[in-house]
Amino acid sequence: MIEVRHITKTYGNKDNAFKVLDDVDFTIPNGTSVAILGKSGSGKSTLMHVMSGLDKPETGEIIIDGENILDLKEKDIDKFHAHTMSFIFQSFFVQANESCYDNVSLPLEITGVPPSKRRSKIEAALSAVELLDKKKAYARELSGGEKQRLAVARAIVSNPKILFADEPTGNLDSVTGGVVEDLLFDYNKKNNVTLIIVTHDPDLAKRCAIQIHIKDGRIESIKGMQ
Amino acid sequence: MKIRDITIRAGRSLKQAKARTLLTSLAIGVGAFTITLSLAAGAGGRAYTNQIVSANTDAKELSVTKAQSTSQQGPQKYSGTTATSISNALGFAELLTQSDINRIQKVANVVSVSPNYNPQIKYITRAGSDKYVASISTFSPSVTLKYAAGSTSGDLADNEIILTEDYVQALGFKSDNDAIGKTVQIVADKLSASVYAPESQTFTYVVKAISSKSGLAFRAQSSLLISNSSAKILYSYINKDTRSYGNFILAAVNVTSADKAQSVKDTLKGMGYTAQTAADILGAVNTFINVLQGILLGFGVLAILTSVFGIINTQYISVLERTQQIGLMKALGMRRKDVGRLFKLEAAWIGFLGGAIGSGLAVLVGTIANPFISKALDIGDISLLIFNPLSVTAVIIGLVVVAVASGILPARKASKLDPIKALRTE
Numbered sequence: 001m002i003e004v005r006h007i008t009k010t011y012g013n014k015d016n017a018f019k020v021l022d023d024v025d026f027t028i029p030n031g032t033s034v035a036i037l038g039k040s041g042s043g044k045s046t047l048m049h050v051m052s053g054l055d056k057p058e059t060g061e062i063i064i065d066g067e068n069i070l071d072l073k074e075k076d077i078d079k080f081h082a083h084t085m086s087f088i089f090q091s092f093f094v095q096a097n098e099s100c101y102d103n104v105s106l107p108l109e110i111t112g113v114p115p116s117k118r119r120s121k122i123e124a125a126l127s128a129v130e131l132l133d134k135k136k137a138y139a140r141e142l143s144g145g146e147k148q149r150l151a152v153a154r155a156i157v158s159n160p161k162i163l164f165a166d167e168p169t170g171n172l173d174s175v176t177g178g179v180v181e182d183l184l185f186d187y188n189k190k191n192n193v194t195l196i197i198v199t200h201d202p203d204l205a206k207r208c209a210i211q212i213h214i215k216d217g218r219i220e221s222i223k224g225m226q
Numbered sequence: 227m228k229i230r231d232i233t234i235r236a237g238r239s240l241k242q243a244k245a246r247t248l249l250t251s252l253a254i255g256v257g258a259f260t261i262t263l264s265l266a267a268g269a270g271g272r273a274y275t276n277q278i279v280s281a282n283t284d285a286k287e288l289s290v291t292k293a294q295s296t297s298q299q300g301p302q303k304y305s306g307t308t309a310t311s312i313s314n315a316l317g318f319a320e321l322l323t324q325s326d327i328n329r330i331q332k333v334a335n336v337v338s339v340s341p342n343y344n345p346q347i348k349y350i351t352r353a354g355s356d357k358y359v360a361s362i363s364t365f366s367p368s369v370t371l372k373y374a375a376g377s378t379s380g381d382l383a384d385n386e387i388i389l390t391e392d393y394v395q396a397l398g399f400k401s402d403n404d405a406i407g408k409t410v411q412i413v414a415d416k417l418s419a420s421v422y423a424p425e426s427q428t429f430t431y432v433v434k435a436i437s438s439k440s441g442l443a444f445r446a447q448s449s450l451l452i453s454n455s456s457a458k459i460l461y462s463y464i465n466k467d468t469r470s471y472g473n474f475i476l477a478a479v480n481v482t483s484a485d486k487a488q489s490v491k492d493t494l495k496g497m498g499y500t501a502q503t504a505a506d507i508l509g510a511v512n513t514f515i516n517v518l519q520g521i522l523l524g525f526g527v528l529a530i531l532t533s534v535f536g537i538i539n540t541q542y543i544s545v546l547e548r549t550q551q552i553g554l555m556k557a558l559g560m561r562r563k564d565v566g567r568l569f570k571l572e573a574a575w576i577g578f579l580g581g582a583i584g585s586g587l588a589v590l591v592g593t594i595a596n597p598f599i600s601k602a603l604d605i606g607d608i609s610l611l612i613f614n615p616l617s618v619t620a621v622i623i624g625l626v627v628v629a630v631a632s633g634i635l636p637a638r639k640a641s642k643l644d645p646i647k648a649l650r651t652e
Contacts, residue, residue, distance in 0.1 A: 052557075075561065078560070081559030083559070087558070093553075098238070109227055109228070109231040110555070110558055110559050112228055
């Protein structure tokens with residue numbers, strides 16, 4: 001369960017303060033899929049950053065499975081990022097000069113998985129996104145859709161509990177975007193992983209169980225919550 | 227994250243920027259090259275002088291002179307003992323007399339005192355050969371000599387002589403081996419004899435050995451060697467009844483063991499003598515070598531100092547180029563410490579590469595050049611550049627440390643990077 005409690009985040013200095021998030025408060029059950037919708041500048045990306053512990057708000061709490069991650073020390077936050085959550089970005093951020101295998105290997109290296117145990121995990125993740133035949137290819141040789149599939153493989157290889165996706169199909173055409181979407185929702189359902197997608201695409205948002213609309217840093221509406 | 231994985235990732239990122247990595251490494255390589263060569267030259271030089279000194283001096287032997295009054299300026303007052311000094315353009319040199327030698331003999335741990343007889347002979351010859359001038363020195367059994375023919379064990383007998391290769395040819399022997407066991411004649415003038423009735427005597431010696439030309443020995447190259455007692459006989463015949471008879475510039479003092487040399491030296495100093503041990507001679511030469519080596523080392527250090535800025539610059543650019551990669555790594559939970567380590571290890575790789583290239587090249591060039599240097603300096607089969615694997619390793623390790631130290635600032639920049647800013651695309 002992810003509990004977002006009264007989050008307020010301000011940018012700028014005192015005279016020119018700008019509230020990106022204004023008293024945002026909601027709860028997400030485990031294993032569901034959530035779309036955070038809003039126009040650009042609405043604060044949806046900042047909300048994702050705060051929820052994942054990458055960014056710190058002025059006030060509020062982010063309680064994941066009973067623990068306020070904003071109180072954690074940097075070391076423990078890192079551990080949290082490495083073991084519990086993963087990210088998929090609009091611009092993929094795969095390492096072009098590394099092979100697909102090495103790209104997927106990075107999260108396992110970070111968590112200290114020994115080389116002998118990495119192989120099977122990496123190959124399982126690559127075959128889940130149907131890129132096993134390209135494991136030795138450099139990421140720069142892949143198409144856009146393949147790059148994002150590689151990013152998905154990298155995100156799921158360490159078996160996270162929460163998957164954050166920031167405009168995962170924003171840079172893809174509808175066909176390849178659809179493939180990536182299917183991958184994400186399949187993974188969400190099969191593994192009971194919480195999927196949180198930040199998007200401004202209503203069609204993508206409709207596939208999620210819960211839709212949270214953000215406008216000017218405030219929650220406009222929450223749909224689909226039981 | 228494990229160090230092994232970070233090291234591999236560091237190596238991989240360097241491989242992706244091959245040209246930049248290589249150029250930065252080469253800058254360090256120049257320093258490594260200079261330092262490795264200077265260390266090799268220093269080691270070689272010291273080994274060379276060590277061999278020279280041990281080939282020409284004996285650790286148990288001190289060369290003793292009378293302490294010279296250097297403070298005195300202007301004409302010296304006649305003291306009635308002027309006979310014991312010789313004057314030359316540079317001033318007066320106090321000489322050792324027989325009573326000095328007797329005093330030195332009584333010092334504790336002194337085994338023997340042998341004045342440097344240095345007999346001035348007229349010429350050396352043999353039957354059917356021309357006459358040649360020659361300088362005669364005293365043979366010391368503990369000094370290492372290289373022989374082209376014959377050999378010695380212990381001291382020379384009174385009628386034995388060691389010739390040099392030059393004299394073998396000049397005196398008309400067929401070969402070095404041919405000369406062994408043959409006799410030569412030395413003719414000396416009695417200096418006290420009247421000009422109108424010159425007296426001279428012929429001394430006959432058996433050739434015991436032929437000293438070969440060596441890069442090490444000073445004496446063997448020019449002087450013919452006879453035993454101390456036969457030198458005394460020659461000296462006495464030549465100088466008896468002259469004013470300088472019984473006065474010596476130099477005396478060789480043998481002590482019981484090498485570690486007693488310093489204490490005997492101190493005692494002699496208190497008695498008004500100047501003594502030089504083998505260690506003193508070696509020390510003086512080595513100081514010279516150390517200064518030269520220090521200058522060369524200084525250039526190497528300067529080159530490395532320059533390359534330090536190169537590394538810092540390269541690594542800063544690398545951090546800027548890889549902002550997104552660093553951001554992603556941090557978002558994936560890579561610890562700040564590990565991000566810093568990644569960049570420090572990249573710097574370490576650069577240092578290692580530069581050190582290995584520079585030192586390797588130095589060893590290669592030095593090994594190829596060694597025979598040519600030896601030939602050009604005419605020092606025989608001695609290598610002037612000695613590469614000690616330990617010091618080469620130390621140079622490489624040292625450079626890795628320097629590189630890591632210069633990587634600290636860029637690494638800190640990388641580790642402090644905010645992942646949100648790094649991953650912002652709009």
